[in-house]
Amino acid sequence: MIRDITLGQYYPEYSKIHRLDPRLKIIVTLVYIISLFFIEDFGGYIIVFAAVAAVTALSKVPLRFMLRGLKPIILIIIFTFTLNMLMTKGTILWEWKFIRITEEGLYNAIFMALRLIFLIIGSSLLTLTTKPIKLTDGIECLLKPFKRFGLPAHELAMMMTIALRFIPTLLEETDKIMKAQQARGADFETGGLIRRAKALTPLLVPLFVGAFRIAQELAMAMEARCYHGGEGRTKLNVLKFRGYDAFAIVVAAVYLCAVAAERIFI
Amino acid sequence: MNREKKKLSLRFWVQAAVIGGVYAALTMALAPISYGPIQVRVSEALTILPYFTPAAIPGLFVGCFVANTISFYGVPDMVFGSLATLAGAFLSYRLRARPWLVPLPPIVVNGAVIGAMLYFVYGVPPSLPIDMAWVALGECLSCCALGYPLLKYLKRHEGIFRL
Numbered sequence: 153m154i155r156d157i158t159l160g161q162y163y164p165e166y167s168k169i170h171r172l173d174p175r176l177k178i179i180v181t182l183v184y185i186i187s188l189f190f191i192e193d194f195g196g197y198i199i200v201f202a203a204v205a206a207v208t209a210l211s212k213v214p215l216r217f218m219l220r221g222l223k224p225i226i227l228i229i230i231f232t233f234t235l236n237m238l239m240t241k242g243t244i245l246w247e248w249k250f251i252r253i254t255e256e257g258l259y260n261a262i263f264m265a266l267r268l269i270f271l272i273i274g275s276s277l278l279t280l281t282t283k284p285i286k287l288t289d290g291i292e293c294l295l296k297p298f299k300r301f302g303l304p305a306h307e308l309a310m311m312m313t314i315a316l317r318f319i320p321t322l323l324e325e326t327d328k329i330m331k332a333q334q335a336r337g338a339d340f341e342t343g344g345l346i347r348r349a350k351a352l353t354p355l356l357v358p359l360f361v362g363a364f365r366i367a368q369e370l371a372m373a374m375e376a377r378c379y380h381g382g383e384g385r386t387k388l389n390v391l392k393f394r395g396y397d398a399f400a401i402v403v404a405a406v407y408l409c410a411v412a413a414e415r416i417f418i
Numbered sequence: 419m420n421r422e423k424k425k426l427s428l429r430f431w432v433q434a435a436v437i438g439g440v441y442a443a444l445t446m447a448l449a450p451i452s453y454g455p456i457q458v459r460v461s462e463a464l465t466i467l468p469y470f471t472p473a474a475i476p477g478l479f480v481g482c483f484v485a486n487t488i489s490f491y492g493v494p495d496m497v498f499g500s501l502a503t504l505a506g507a508f509l510s511y512r513l514r515a516r517p518w519l520v521p522l523p524p525i526v527v528n529g530a531v532i533g534a535m536l537y538f539v540y541g542v543p544p545s546l547p548i549d550m551a552w553v554a555l556g557e558c559l560s561c562c563a564l565g566y567p568l569l570k571y572l573k574r575h576e577g578i579f580r581l
Binding site: 161181182185225228231232235236239264267268271272274275276278279284287304307308310311312313314315316317318319321322323326349350352353354356357359360361363364366367368370371374375379 | 428429431432433434435436437438439440442443444446447460463476477480481483484487491492493494539540541542543544563564567568571572575578579
């Protein structure tokens with residue numbers, strides 16, 4: 153079970169979107185999410201669709217890959233669509249016993265389902281096109297101004313990097329402990345969900361012992377290399393704004409203006 | 419003295435990072451039940467860890483953030499999910515004098531924050547209280563049915579958390 157896990161959503165590709173500065177991608181994604189809540193009719197979604205389609209095409213992430221990723225959220229989309237459709241009052245289109253579909257309900261259901269799909273696809277483009285380490289670098293840079301308010305920006309980024317680095321090691325460790333305990337008669341595969349989850353409890357002690365041993369060794373290695381936090385520390389890969397980042401800012405501004413114009417004038 | 423403090427601080431952050439790694443690894447190992455509105459995130463049982471060490475507060479925050487980067491619920495889940503975990507972990511730490519109350523904050527905070535996120539951001543009907551209750555129920559399963567027994571179990575091995 154444990155070996156089949158895909159770590160992260162990142163889709164490796166050499167595209168313009170992949171090469172964009174992660175700080176810019178984070179900011180643009182946040183702006184995009186906020187912009188979705190300013191859209192009041194389907195006209196606005198045409199602009200959003202055009203923007204998402206263009207970015208997806210430029211990112212070279214296959215459409216099949218994107219749609220496959222939507223699978224886990226189909227349930228939530230159907231759930232949202234059905235309840236919105238049935239629970240909105242208005243002009244009745246179709247009625248059977250207590251089930252009533254209204255014109256407003258149908259409009260609302262399609263509108264909300266589309267917002268959900270655009271929200272998820274659009275914001276997933278960030279994680280699909282940005283390596284987790286780059287994402288961490290970007291977050292660290294963006295959080296730096298908050299350092300003066302006591303936010304440990306560097307420490308947070310360091311923790312994220314260590315956590316990401318050790319996930320495969322910890323998964324392997326979990327696998328090893330599970331097999332060792334199974335060889336001694338532990339049962340992780342029968343019973344209900346709660347019973348199976350409870351069976352995992354004894355697994356956590358050796359897992360934590362192993363994990364904290366790793367932490368101890370890592371801290372010692374860092375101390376031995378004179379690690380002293382973010383102050384004066386240089387980076388191997390320094391984030392730099394390039395020409396196409398500036399172009400992306402212009403495109404994002406055009407998108408925002410189009411959304412605003414659609415809302416005001418149409 | 420200062421050197422000793424710095425060393426302790428580094429160990430604190432590295433321990434926090436590894437706790438985050440364990441949280442993320444468990445969430446990913448048990449996907450897809452770890453994600454979505456109807457989720458039982460077994461790793462949420464780890465929200466009792468602030469009882470043993472304050473390093474679990476930033477650790478769980480980072481773990482949740484990293485785990486949510488692979489969720490297809492996008493950026494809102496990464497931001498609100500991890501902030502809710504951070505608030506829950508902090509409150510659990512403050513309640514450590516009463517161990518039976520430790521699993522409670524993650525249930526309340528996640529129910530409120532994630533429920534509100536599902537309702538306002540993702541537009542999941544029917545109503546805000548029902549969305550909140552729904553999330554809190556899943557969280558209750560992880561924190562009470564798994565978290566509290568884990569707390570009692572780990573109490574016997576408290577030494578492993580010493581820095």
